[in-house]
Amino acid sequence: MKTITFDQIKTSSIALEFDELIPDEIYSWTEADFAKYQVPIGNSRFPITDFFKITVEGEANGPEEVEMILNGDLNRVKYIGCKMSAGNILCNSSVDLHVGAEMSGGSILVKGDAAAHAGREMSGGYLEIEGNTKEFTGASYIGEWRGMTGGQIVVGGNAGKQCGECLTGGRIHVKGNCDILAGIHMTKGIIEIDGDVNRWPGGQMKNGNIIIHGFLGRLLEGFVLDGIVVDPEVDGVTFPGKYIKYTGDIGLNGKGNLYLGAEANKEKLAEYGELDDEYTSIREYRNL
Known part of the structure; x- marks a missing residue:
């Protein structure tokens, strides 16, 4: 089982788009991969590490073995779990638009x-x-x-x-x-x-x-x-x-x-x- 924890560092006035950050796409990523990733914000991209400290623990052979944990104020984070097919996402906050949109499998829990x-x-x-x-x-x-x-x-x-x-x-x-x-x-x-x-x-x-x-x-x-x-x-x-x-x-x-x-x-x-x-x-x- 692989746990990927996102601990928020700062918020954004324009919503971050998390549709690329689903277990299907990131199950093999390391902390070094996240350090190179830029998250869409409006019509631009910025390093995800400007907004979240990301910790990766364990290994996964596929998305079904991934749990994402999102901590902080997620009111300006949208498309969480969009199009995911497997794995688990835990949101320890209220969330923005389109959570779980077009998902075909897995589970999402929003504690807000x-x-x-x-x-x-x-x-x-x-x-x-x-x-x-x-x-x-x-x-x-x-x-x-x-x-x-x-x-x-x-x-x-x-x-x-x-x-x-x-x-x-x-x-x-x-x-x-x-x-x-x-x-x-x-x-x-x-x-x-x-x-x-x-x-x-x-x-x-x-x-x-x-x-x-x-x-x-x-x-x-x-x-x-x-x-x-x-x-x-x-x-x-x-x-x-x-x-x-x-x-x-x-x-x-x-x-x-x-x-x-x-x-x-x-x-x-x-x-x-x-x-x-x-x-x-x-x-x-x-x-x-």
Whole structure:
């Protein structure tokens, strides 16, 4: 096993780009190799050793035997783990844009928050962010139609808007709350949200599953009430509890499933005459 430790010396006002510094590329590097490397910053390059003291310990026969440890303030370091296929990266700080973007394997742990586009277009591997993420987690990138296709993203805090946009596979688990349009344009995969959702999850979804345990502010018109389900099994995973199930988005002949935690939304639904105390009278849950 090889451990490569980056201890920050100073920060940069312009973000450092770490897409070349992934286990796939540096598993054979020595400290002398890092001393010669220049990191992209904007349209220029500067010695990486101006910003980090780099310590290399152990040997690796491939990227799967590498662990990168990044210490310091990483808020101006972007593309960490971008396109990695193996190995482990530990970020002991919040990070900038595109952490885990297009990764196909390996694991990344961020002990803080992540900026936008975390895990965008990833096809495999495991990305965990202990804090919050901004918009477009696990989503497609500008001009693209396909977002995350595989792997797993876990967000310990809250997620910003359009989490899982264009999701075509894999699983996203948000343990906090989620902003608007989670799962917009999704065609496959699972988005699970433990907390509350602002409004409009699953817009224009064609397939896939969204499970919301918390309170939902508004549901789009394109979802049709299916009924009450208990302990639903979704792609081999059982979600304990009672859920109100909807399908949609019917505007696109969608066959996606939205499971809304019944207990968390019972009071609001009853207030609008959507649901009685025994769940025996349910009508459509529209924009309330």
